Amino acid sequence: MFEPTLTHYLILAAITFCIGVFGVMVRRNAITLFMCVELMLNSVNLTFITFSKYRVDMDGHIFGFFVMAVAAAEAAVGLAIILHLFRHKRSVDVERADALQL
Amino acid sequence: MLSNLLITQFSTLALLTPPVAAEYMALVPGAIVSVLALIIILVDSFHRPGTRRDYLAYFSAIGLALAGFSAYVLWDNTLAGPVFNGMLYLDKFGLFFAILACLAGGLAVLQAPSYMRLVRMDRGEYYMLVLFSVAGAIFMANAADMLTLFIALEVMSIPVYCLAGYLRRDGRSAEAALKYFILGAFSAGLMLYGISLIYGVTGTTSLEFIGRNLSIIIHDPDPAGALASGNLITVGMLLIFSGFAFKIAAVPFHIWTPDVYTGSPAPAVGYMSTAVKAGAIAAMLRVLLIAFEDPVLRGGFNGFGWLDVVFFCAAASMVLGNVVAIMQKNVKRMLAYSSIAHAGYLLVGVAASSASPEFFLHHDTVLFYLATYTAGTVGAFGVLSILGKNGRPVETYDDLAGLGLKYPVAGVLMGLFMFSSAGVPPFGGFVGKLYIFSSAVQVGNTTGEFSFIGLALVGVLSSVAGAYYYLKVLVSMYMKKADEKADTEMVMTSSAKVSLFASALLTLALGIFPGFAIEMARESMVDFQGPSATTQKVQEQGRQQLEEMRQKEASSRVVADGVPQG
Numbered sequence: 036m037f038e039p040t041l042t043h044y045l046i047l048a049a050i051t052f053c054i055g056v057f058g059v060m061v062r063r064n065a066i067t068l069f070m071c072v073e074l075m076l077n078s079v080n081l082t083f084i085t086f087s088k089y090r091v092d093m094d095g096h097i098f099g100f101f102v103m104a105v106a107a108a109e110a111a112v113g114l115a116i117i118l119h120l121f122r123h124k125r126s127v128d129v130e131r132a133d134a135l136q137l
Numbered sequence: 138m139l140s141n142l143l144i145t146q147f148s149t150l151a152l153l154t155p156p157v158a159a160e161y162m163a164l165v166p167g168a169i170v171s172v173l174a175l176i177i178i179l180v181d182s183f184h185r186p187g188t189r190r191d192y193l194a195y196f197s198a199i200g201l202a203l204a205g206f207s208a209y210v211l212w213d214n215t216l217a218g219p220v221f222n223g224m225l226y227l228d229k230f231g232l233f234f235a236i237l238a239c240l241a242g243g244l245a246v247l248q249a250p251s252y253m254r255l256v257r258m259d260r261g262e263y264y265m266l267v268l269f270s271v272a273g274a275i276f277m278a279n280a281a282d283m284l285t286l287f288i289a290l291e292v293m294s295i296p297v298y299c300l301a302g303y304l305r306r307d308g309r310s311a312e313a314a315l316k317y318f319i320l321g322a323f324s325a326g327l328m329l330y331g332i333s334l335i336y337g338v339t340g341t342t343s344l345e346f347i348g349r350n351l352s353i354i355i356h357d358p359d360p361a362g363a364l365a366s367g368n369l370i371t372v373g374m375l376l377i378f379s380g381f382a383f384k385i386a387a388v389p390f391h392i393w394t395p396d397v398y399t400g401s402p403a404p405a406v407g408y409m410s411t412a413v414k415a416g417a418i419a420a421m422l423r424v425l426l427i428a429f430e431d432p433v434l435r436g437g438f439n440g441f442g443w444l445d446v447v448f449f450c451a452a453a454s455m456v457l458g459n460v461v462a463i464m465q466k467n468v469k470r471m472l473a474y475s476s477i478a479h480a481g482y483l484l485v486g487v488a489a490s491s492a493s494p495e496f497f498l499h500h501d502t503v504l505f506y507l508a509t510y511t512a513g514t515v516g517a518f519g520v521l522s523i524l525g526k527n528g529r530p531v532e533t534y535d536d537l538a539g540l541g542l543k544y545p546v547a548g549v550l551m552g553l554f555m556f557s558s559a560g561v562p563p564f565g566g567f568v569g570k571l572y573i574f575s576s577a578v579q580v581g582n583t584t585g586e587f588s589f590i591g592l593a594l595v596g597v598l599s600s601v602a603g604a605y606y607y608l609k610v611l612v613s614m615y616m617k618k619a620d621e622k623a624d625t626e627m628v629m630t631s632s633a634k635v636s637l638f639a640s641a642l643l644t645l646a647l648g649i650f651p652g653f654a655i656e657m658a659r660e661s662m663v664d665f666q667g668p669s670a671t672t673q674k675v676q677e678q679g680r681q682q683l684e685e686m687r688q689k690e691a692s693s694r695v696v697a698d699g700v701p702q703g
Contacts, residue, residue: 045337052330059323068319075326079333086337094342095333098284102329105291109322112295116302116314123308129319132312135396 044085051078065117065127076106160220163227166208166235167275173200174268181261190261191250194632197264198243205239208232215664219281223343226281229664233504234278234419238412242271244515245408247636251628252404252522255530266296267408274416283332283342286420293416294321300405301397313400320393328380334373338366345667347428355433374429384417387480388453398473407518410476411511427667437492447488452595454481459599462606467533471606479510482573485596489577489589494671496580498679501658502573508654509565509647513557516640520551523633525626539619544627548614550637557644559607560600565647
């Protein structure tokens with residue numbers, strides 16, 4: 036029977052984090068970008084919880100809760116901003132958000 | 138097993154002891170600002186439509202002045218060590234930044250009524266957002282734990298994302314908000330991952346315990362163990378630093394700056410380029426000087442560490458910021474690149490004073506420079522937010538053509554702020570730059586390390602290049618012919634007058650009588666809580682020097698009073 040250890044969880048978190056970073060760099064849709072950022076935050080949470088369990092220490096769990104709360108606040112503001120952009124451009128493609136490049 | 142569990146439970150219980158009354162003082166400045174923000178929301182929702190909201194600007198500014206004053210009252214009532222079970226500090230360092238954030242916020246809210254008249258967007262949210270962000274900046278400077286630091290960072294940043302998108306009818310504002318938001322959230326994610334790795338290595342999120350545990354781990358006699366955690370520490374440290382570098386707009390994390398500054402409303406840019414930078418610098422100093430204090434992590438003379446990274450960022454920011462700013466046609470964009478250059482100057486101060494613990498007190502150069510930078514920059518954006526052309530706020534050099542002669546007050550004030558930012562005596566910016574670069578040269582001389590003198594040289598040369606684009610603003614204001622057909626206007630409300638004259642007065646005062654502010658900055662570094670025993674000795678020496686200086690001053694005053702008149 037396969038028993039996942041600390042290393043497995045950490046590697047999973049690292050891979051998820053890298054997928055998030057890669058997504059922010061290559062994707063063009065604002066909503067997808069935002070989801071990639073959320074993916075990064077979730078992998079951070081996984082890292083925190085893993086270390087917390089490994090060290091039998093509650094700090095990591097608490098940090099995880101706060102990250103979730105802040106991510107929710109960020110989602111509220113972020114979706115409003117994306118909506119705001121959509122009203123002006125009729126698109127959420129970040130390639131088309133180029134009015135400021137002089 | 139059971140005894141182990143019991144001990145854990147007891148230590149948890151010990152952590153839950155309620156804080157003593159004196160500890161609540163640490164919350165006072167931030168709490169005043171937060172409560173004020175909530176009151177503003179309430180007042181604004183009962184606002185009668187069709188009337189102006191100028192009173193909200195005065196209301197917020199008076200509240201911010203009150204918060205700043207409370208920080209000043211607390212100045213001599215600081216506490217040793219962290220409060221609230223290791224979550225916050227109540228020291229002069231935090232209070233200095235609280236005063237700075239209140240100042241930047243207060244000046245920025247007072248400029249708003251003019252700008253809102255120019256863009257026809259009189260909304261109450263502006264004041265509330267600035268106030269919440271100021272509260273975040275205050276708590277960020279006081280944070281003693283990665284948890285409070287992260288929450289305060291987000292409380293400071295999220296309102297600023299909204300401020301960037303404040304102009305609802307302007308597509309460019311929406312674009313600025315999107316860029317700031319995505320990159321800001323991205324950098325917060327990077328920083329969080331760094332925090333989680335450091336937590337994994339040390340098993341704690343408190344800055345002081347991280348510092349202690351890290352030096353135990355690094356000096357582990359078993360090389361295999363030290364190496365395994367060494368990689369995690371390096372990656373974590375770099376990720377945390379990148380989060381801060383993004384907030385202070387240092388190269389290579391500066392990409393967002395020009396676009397966001399161009400698209401956002403001018404008074405909000407004045408706020409976000411000063412208070413946000415100040416809050417991030419404060420938190421960065423806390424993390425670097427408490428958590429990553431160990432000489433091995435510091436690097437510099439002991440190999441590669443964060444000092445080298447700061448050094449590189451400082452040099453790159455100064456050169457890139459100043460060179461690219463020369464090529465800009467848009468004044469707001471130019472000021473964005475110049476703010477990148479100013480981040481470079483600040484990092485010169487950080488790098489030089491972190492070279493070795495004996496230079497710890499030199500960090501006061503950074504604090505003083507932030508004060509001069511705040512006065513000059515908020516003022517410059519204030520002038521941009523009262524001038525309009527063809528029904529919209531001025532932005533490019535062409536928009537400003539001839540306005541200096543047409544509106545002498547705006548012209549003179551802009552000249553003052555530009556001279557200060559360029560570093561011309563006798564204005565504040567000059568003293569700030571002089572103080573930072575002379576500290577770097579002194580560090581280079583004392584340690585015999587030429588690279589710090591080289592860094593100061595790069596700084597001086599690039600700030601000379603910077604004088605070109607600052608003076609170009611004045612050239613177009615005074616020597617270019619005004620466009621006859623254009624419909625220019627200056628909306629000088631009474632609150633904008635207060636804000637502009639206050640920043641002008643401050644710029645002059647910091648240039649002519651810098652002693653007061655320098656002493657405050659020095660005291661804040663002496664009172665900085667949390668560093669290791671080596672640094673505490675340096676702080677103790679600094680405290681004695683300050684006392685001696687005071688006594689000398691007091692005795693000379695007595696002598697002067699004793700001299701018979703006539």
